[in-house]
Structure formats: structure tokens, C-alpha cells
Amino acid sequence: MVELLCTENLCRSFGGVMATNRVCFSVDNQGLTSIIGPNGAGKTTFINIVTGKIGASSGKIFFKGKEITNKPTHELVKMGICRTFQINSIFENLSVFENLRIARQAKDGGSLRIFSSKQSLKTVTEKTWDLVERLGLKDLAARPAKNLAYGDQRVLEVAIAMAGDPEILFLDEPTAGMSPTETRQISKLIKGLANEICVVLVEHDMDLVMSISDRITVLQYGCTIAEGTPEEIRNNEQVREAYLGKEE
């Protein structure tokens, strides 16, 4: 069966520096794929290209067989390709509920209704309440997002991406700056998600990656140097070199 999303020789250079160097990457409809690599390996750049934040210099991206290279971000999101950001990017002055509701509304449509009130979009409100309950944010619902604790804001970040019913979800270091308890909580959430939709995780926390990933891709200097199950990657010679440097 055709892969959900795959890239062919995707490249992106910033004035001579090949941040993404002929990367071929593919994922199926479901399951958790992680992308790891030392700092500056081009992980975030790769995600930025696929989710349309920056354009690709060359190469192609296919989603369910159709080419989607360099499409505008809002079209990609409508197709089901959502993402979170490394640095929190949420609607600070809007309430938690509104943060999610607006994502839901953008997905379900109805944004052009000028004269009806927000409540009139019944399905949007109901689905948002379901999501809020699922994530346990019920008691924070009315509070403006900027007043949330950092951990909750990270959860909200993931929630906003989920609100759009994505088919493929890119998570850019969701556990950055989180306490161990919060990390466990969010990894449980990510694992649960991976059972329903395809999740691509960019992460530094090795134990987390090794414990919950189905497949792992390792990037270095913009190229894919290894791919496979967590077991294969742990024993892979090149990966150890990339991280620990060559033994003299």
C-alpha cells in the first residue's frame, strides 16, 4: 500500500550550507517514527520543509501519492499535516478553550459565517469539549493561555495540533524543558496518539525515543545515516560514531 507521506531527495540550502541533503523519508498511516541526530543535524529544518514553513530548494514530497512540495501551510494543515513548535507558539491572550476551538473551527469550516454567534457552531464546540476532557484541561478551560504553567502550555501546544484531526502529526521536541513527571504524562499521550494516527517525533531524550518509537531515522549534516527499529539503531556503528565521535 502507498505510504502516507514520503520525500524524494529533499534538499534545502541556506547560502551554500546544505541543511537538508537529499533526504528520503517515508511513514505509514499509523505508528510513531522518531527523528534523532546531533545538534544542527537538520531535524527541525526537515520538519519545516515538510510542513511548509520554509520552501524546499529541490526534491519532492508526496502525501497519499499526491505531490505537495511548497504548498502553503494552511492547505497542508487542511489535508491533515499538523505540527507543534519547539518554542511555544500559542494564542496567549485567548482562553485555552478558544485556542482549541479556533483550531477545530478552522478544520470544520464555518469561519466565513459573519453574523452567527460562535456558539452556533454546535459540532465545533462539542468536539472541543471532548478534546478538553480527554486532555484533562477542563478546569483550565476559561483561563487565558499565557497564565498557564509551562508544562500545561506544552500540552496545549500538542492539543492545538491535535484539534485539527491530523492524519500525520509532527512533534518538535515536545518534552523540551519538562519535568520527568510531565515528560511521562506527555509520552503516554503521544503513545496513545500513535495508535490512531501517524506521529513523527523529533527528540533528544534518548530513553524516551528508544522506549516508545516504532521506527527511528538518524540525521547528520542533513543526510540520513541510519534507519530502522530502536534495536537496530542502538547497535548501529555509524550512529554511535555520530553521537560519541570516532574512537581513537
Next chain:
Amino acid sequence: MKRIFFVLIIFLSISLIFSCGKKTDDQSETISKLKQEIVELKATITKLEAELVLARTPKEPLKIGVLVPLTGIVAQGGLEMKYGIEMAAEEKGTVLGRPIELLVEDTQVKPPVAVTKAEKLVYKDDCKALIGVFSSGVGLALAKNIDKLNVPFVSTHVMTTKFYGLHPLVFRSGQLANDQTAVGNVKGIMARPDLMKRSYYVIVHDYSWGHDAGERFIALAKENGIKIVNEDYDKAPIATKDWSSYISKIKASGADAVYMAFITNVIPVFAKQASDFGLQGKVKLVSAAAPGPLELEAGGEACYGIFGASDWSWDVDNANSNDWEMRFWKKFNTIPSDAAVHSYVGAMNLFNAIEKAGSTDAKAIADALRGISFDGPYGNVRISAKDNCMRNSAVLTETMAAPENPFGAKVYMKVLKTFTADELGPPE
């Protein structure tokens, strides 16, 4: 008021005594006599009151609205206009026995601001007439709203020819209109052979007065055989600060004279930058507007040799003018200017008209204004009954180093020729 009150008490007491007294049939006759007396008493009381009202009102001042630009590009001209009107009010003292109170507002040379200020002066402060205003844009905007305001409006620095017979309540008594200036300048040029043989480059400030002045000069000049280099004259934005590109155009055109229609305080700047480029002496400057004395002082030698027709300059030598100059100098300690004198005359015409009309009713004042005249520093200034605009004599002047003078002025406008009112027209 105390007297009326006293009379009322007597009246009440009388009627009380009678009313509670005997009520027999012969009373009906006394009652009818009594009623008749009451009627008489009432008549005397109302007459008494009318006299008192008339006696009391002289204390209440006659309010006149003064609209002048105190900020923006012509702030200096606006200030001098205000001085002229203040001087006229002080010298006139009272009108219809009432002291004159001037309420001054800043138009900022912006039509909507002027209209709002006029509404404030008339509706809120209850002014009986409006005077002043610089720029035709502001003047025309006020004229548009004059029916709502319903007060006479005497403009002292609106030169547009559209004001001729524009509206029964709108008058002009001040700076020469564009057609009069054009006639004065063209006749001045024709009277001087050294000016006649030159070819003229026309450059104006890009607003309605500038266009009107430019077009009228070109039309009249062509009729009288004066060579014009650029008939589609240059229109420079009012905000222009650096005239170098225009001066290069003049040099390139080969013209040896410039006819400029600029707002007063830009004239010395243009003259100075022209002399920086070495044009002084080679190119003669003829100005549609009379430069203010303060601006000439700032310009210094660069402003020598500017020709132009205007109502007056302090070089005019007659008893009335010299006396007025000294009074103005003593009162405001600034060099007496054309803007000040024609606003003074305009104000005098207005006050005399209100006196002549005998009331503060707008229509009465307007009728009195038509045909009124005032012998001011530059001779008789008569407001024509036909088109509500003034006719007066004017002078052709050239700027040069000033002789010994009480004002300490270094540059002055020497009078070369005087034009009579009929020469300038327009015919009535």
C-alpha cells in the same frame, strides 16, 4: 430692578385693600375704575422696563469672530493680520455704544478646522460677524457654510476671483484679488523697459490661489506682448524646501525673469537659493504676493530687486499712512506690514458698517457693508455694491536696501508707481 419691584408692591397692596374690602354693587363701578387704573399702571411698568433694558445692554460687548492662521506655513502673516484687527478694534472703541470683543481662533490654514471654529464662534460664543481668513480654500469652505452660520463674513486675505459676488453675506476687504494683482504687475512691467524686454518663467505654489495668479498673469501678459517661456507653468508643492531642481529648470530654460506666485514667507527663501545659484542680477524676480517685511529682513541682500504690486508698503508717503505706521510700531514693535494694514482697513469697514446698520442683524450689516468706504493708510477703500469686493488703489514696489527708518528695517519695498482703483478694476 429695585424700582420695578417697589412699584409692584404698591400695586399689589392697592389691589389687596380693594379686593378684600366691601363687595357691593357700587363696588362694581369702583372695580371697573380700578381695573382701568391697573391697566394704566401695567403700561407704565412695561415702558419703564424697556428703557432699563436698553440702558443695561451697553455693558454687554459686541462679539466679533477673528479667524487667522496662527500655526502652519503662514503663521507670521496670520499674526500680523491679528495685530491689524486688534488695532482697529482698539481705535474704534465701541460700536452701537457697545465695547468690541474679539474672539481669535486658529484656522491652521485647514478648511475643515476653520469651519468647525466658525461654528464655535457663531453658535457657542454668539459672534455677530466673522473677519480675517488666509487662503482661498479656507475662504470658500466658510462661504459654503455661511447660510447655516448666518453672519456677515469679511475676508481680508482671500485673493481668489471666485469671491466676486459669491454670496450676499461674503465680502472681501483686504489683499488685492488675483486679477487686480495681475493687472498691477503687467502694467508695472510695461512701464519699465528693462522689465518689458525680458522673457518670463512662471512658477507657482501648487494650490488654487497659485493657479489663479499664474493663469491670470500669463493671459494678461500674452495680451500685452510680454514673452512667457513656459505657458504650462510649474506647480511646486507647498512643502518644497529645496528649490535647487526648480532653479536648474529656470537656468535650463534660458529665461531672464521669473514670475513667482508663492506664499509670503517662501519668497525670501526662493530668492536666497536663487542668489546662491548665482541668478541674482541676471534674473529679475516679479512676485504675485507682497513679501512680508520680517521675511525680507531674514532674506537680507538676496531679496533685493523683487518687483510686485500690493496694497501698501511703509514707503507710502502720506500723513494718514505715516501716522498709522508709528501707532502700529509703538503698539506691537514689529515692522508694519501689508497683511496688518489691509486687515486693519477690513476691520474698520466692518465696524463702520455695523454702526451704519444700527443693529446686529446679519442682513442689515451686509446691506450697510455694500458701498461702504474707509479712508485708510492707502487711500479710500470702497466695498463695491455690485460684487461685495473692495476697490482701492495699489502700489508697484521694488525691494532694496532701506534708508534710515524708525523700525530698524534693513530691506524695504520702495514705491515705484501708484495705481488708482479704476486702473486695477474690475469694472463695476
Next chain:
Amino acid sequence: MNNTTTIPGIQKGYYPLKILIIILLLLGLGLFPFISGNRFYISLITEMMIYGLLAMSLDVLLGYTGALSFMHNAYLGISAYVVGLFLIHISPTSLWLACFTGIIFTSLVALPVGWVQVRTGGLAFALLTLAFGMMFHTIVWKWYGVTGGDDGLMGMPNPDISLFGWNLGNTGNPVTIYLFTLIIVTICFFLTRRIINSPFGAVLEAIRENEDRASFVGINVRMYKLLGWMLACILASIAGALFILYKGYIGPSTMSAFAGAGVLMMVLLGGLGSLWGAFVGAAMFIYIQDYISTMSEHWEIYLGLVVIFLVLFLPTGFVGLGEHLKRFRKG
């Protein structure tokens, strides 16, 4: 428990007290011309209402879509000129058709300009509005044949306001134009309030909060910013039609950069993000400017000090949210 249709943080409809205040306010404004009868205050309040509508339209742009426009009064000017020219040249009596043409024409002008504007953001957006505004100002100043240049539009008739046949009065009479303005402005206020609270309004607020995130939630940011811009320009054009009917005059100085910054100050005085705050700001600004400029020749000094004082010590304006424009700090 909370059923699944309520949205936390937004109270259902209006509290009874709030409705009472609104009714009292409208009643007071409605009866004012008959009580005081002083024409100066009647026309002053009419001007405050018209500029309030313009300030509200700018608040839709700045307070709700997060886009700063330096010369929003240019669109008031364009609409006023078109309505004026229609009444002068085409038919001096059909008032509604003139206003309609004014609004449509202004929208047709605002659309391409908006299309260019939404390609930029932050300060570049603001300075681009300055460029377009100055362009309209210069065009109006230069096109003497049609617009009368700096003399402004001349010969504007005073048409009667007739609705479904019966005549409500002539626009020349200040009380009629006062009531006409009051009705139109009230309708616009409640309409805009409705739009702001609609799903469309929610999208605008999301764009104001975080443009990047909005595009990553599936919002076509450019399209919705353009629609927000069009809504603001249409409201401004309604204010323009009212302006020409009330003042009977329109000139380039109403469309100047100086007046544009004045409207911006009205919004900030009133406080951002609250529609009726714009009206409070407009009323205060007009009163301050009118009152101070009669105080002395050097009114600019005092006006400058008042503005500095207000921004420093009254950050959120008198009514609104104010500080939420952090997005601008990245600029």
C-alpha cells in the same frame, strides 16, 4: 453541569444591567438635540459620532486583526468625495444611491490596496498604509478638475433623507443629520459587535494573537486579513458618506497624514480591542484638540504633553485591553 454548548469565558447575551445602560445612553443621545438646542454642541456631537465610527473601524483593524494603519482616514475621504461628486454631478436628490456608490467605490479601491497590504506585516504594513495614504492625498490635491484640489469639493447640495417614500427631513438641518448619524452609527456598532463575536471575528483575533500559529491551524491568514481590512474600509466609507452629508465639504486636509495619526490616537485613547472604547477616545480627542487649540497660540506644546502623559501614565487607554499587542514588539 456545563452542557456542551456553552463557551467558557463568554457570558450568554447581555446582562440586564448592561442592556439598561445602553438603552439609557441611546435615549439620552437621541433626546439631546431637543433638550439643549445649541447648534454648536449638536454639530460637535455629530462630528464625534462620525469620527467615533471611523475610530471603531480602525479598532477592527488594529484591536482585532492586529494591523496598524497610519492613514485609515484616506478611505473616509475617498467615500466622501465619491458621494459628493455623485450628488453634484449625477443626481442631487438620490441620497441612498450616492452613499451606496461611495461605499462600493471605496471597497473597489480598498481591495487591490488590501491585497498588496496583506503581503506585509508589522511595521512594514503600517508604513505601507502611510505610502498609499499619501498617494491618495496627493492625487486628490492634484486632480483640480474633479476634486477641486485644495479648495475641496464645491457646490455640494443638501439632499432630503427619504425612506420608503416619506421624507424624514433635509440634511442641511443639523438636528436631522444628527439623528440620521446616530441611527446609522448605532446600527454599524451593533453589526460590528455581532461580526466580532462571530466565528469570523474569532479568526481575526487568532491572527492578531499569533499570525504564524494561525496559519498552522489551517487559517488562510492573508485571505482573512484581507477580509478584516475590507470590513474596516467599508465601515470607514460609511463614516465618509456621513461626513460629507454632515459637513457639506471635503478637502485633502481631512485625508492628510496629520489627521490619520489623529484617528490612531483616538483608538489608543479609548483603549484597544473594545469597540465602544473607540467612541470614548474619539469624543475625548476632538474635545482636547478643540479645547486646547483655543487656549493659546502654542497649542501644539500642550497637545504634545497631553499625548505623552496619556501614553505614559494611562497605558491601557480608558477602556480597552491595551497591552495585548505583544506580537508587535517583535516588529
Next chain:
Amino acid sequence: MGGSLGIIVDITLNSLVLSGVFLIVAIGLNIIYGLSRIMNMGHGALYAVGAYTGYTLVATGLNYFAALIIAPIIVGAVGLLIERTIIAPMRKRSMVYTLILTYGLMFFLDGMIKYVWGNKPCFIDLPAFLQGTISILGTQYPVFRLATLFIIAAIMGGLMLFLNKTRIGIILRASSTIPEMVSCLGINMNYVHMGAFVLGSVMAGVAGIIAGPLTTIDPLMGGEMLISSFVVIVIGGLGSLRGAVIAALLIGFVQTFAEFFITDLAMVIVYILMAIILAFMPRGILGEGKFE
């Protein structure tokens, strides 16, 4: 009088002079914006203060070149006073509010100029050897305007040296790119912001005294220069000095040539140009923030 060659020389020199003045005003505005993200609407008024101070200094008998040094220092002091009293507390506020605050500052300064110096235009009398004209390639060109070109070149050179070579210059440049990092290095950002505002004001003062003899010194000169300098820094790229150089030359030439050939629509052309550039290069020619 001037042959066609003479006219071309005239216009080119005029354009260079205009571009030079635009450049110095725009650089001052860019320094303030580049470093502390503050768009100073009062910058035009500081430029006018520079011109008027120069006029007063020369009027009291000081040599023009001495005034050329002292006037900017006075304007710098005024800038320092303004920065400490009303700009510093605005540091954390959003840009919209600093725009409106400096708009009020513009009103205040324009009003004070009118209060102190009155309404009439003033002229700076130049030293003898700078007056008069010399003939270049068939046209008479004022000596002072040529001298201005050299003065402007010297100032730009001085500024570049200051920014590249001196310690303060390096700090200023570093903090324009990553302010947070610089504060981590133990440099008090308050001094950096203060230094930026003072340096910007000094540049405005210099532009004022240079433009004094060239144009009209009247209370409205500030407002008009402000809009032109906005056009220049936006086209050049907000906060980028090299962008400002290119944009100043572009606008200077376009405006002067347009004034010469199609006098009426000169300014409309400039605004259309700005709109087009902003529409397709929203970050201006050289993009934002690169502070060299």
C-alpha cells in the same frame, strides 16, 4: 546659459546632495530602530532643532564649522534628556505605544521651536569662502553644496569607523542582532539603548545643520523630512544601514529627476515606488536587522 551637459551636472549634483541629507537623517532613525526597536516620530523635529541651533550659533558670531560640531552635541543632549525621561519607561511596551508617544513628542518639539524661534524663516550665513558659485562643466554650481557632499562623506566615514573599530561600536552592532546575548555578556542594555538614541539624535542634529543653508529653516521642516526618511528606511530595510545608503540614493535621484521632468507628480511617483517595493520585498531591499 547652461548647455544640456550643464543641466545634467546640475541635476546629478542636486540629487547627490538630497540623497546625502536623506541618508544622514535615515541613518539616525535606523540606528534607533535597529537597536531598540523604537520608531522615533520626533526624529524630524530633532532635525529641525539641529538646524535652528546651528542658526542661533552662527548668528551669535560662531564660525560655521564650529557650529557644525557643537549643534549636533546640543541635539544629542536633548536626545539624552528625552530618552531618560520618556523613552526608557517605554522599553517593554508594544511598538504602537512608542509610535504614539513619539508622535506627541513631535508635537511638543515643533511647538517649542515655534515658541523659541518664532515663525519666520531663518538663514545661516556661510563663511565667505563657501559663498558664491564655481563653474563645473558649463554650469554655475554653489560652492557650499559641493562642500556639503564632502562633509556628508566625512560623516559617513566617521560613523563607519566608529561602528567597526571602536569598542562601543562593536557592542552596538552586536546588540542589534542578538540583544539577549549581549546582556548576558554583562553589558548593561540601558546604556546601549541610551547610546543608540543619543547617537540617532546626534545624526539628526548633523543633518539639520548641514541642510540648514540648503533648504528653508522654518517650523515645518521637521514634519516634511520625517515622511521622506520613513520612505528611505522602509525601502532600504528597517534597521539596516547599508540598505539606507542604497535607498537614500534611489529616492534622492528619483525625486530630483521627477521634480525636474514631471514636476507635478514627483511625490506620487516616490510613494508608488515605495508601495511596489514593500509589496514584493516586504523586508525592504536588504531585509531587516542586519546592522552593517
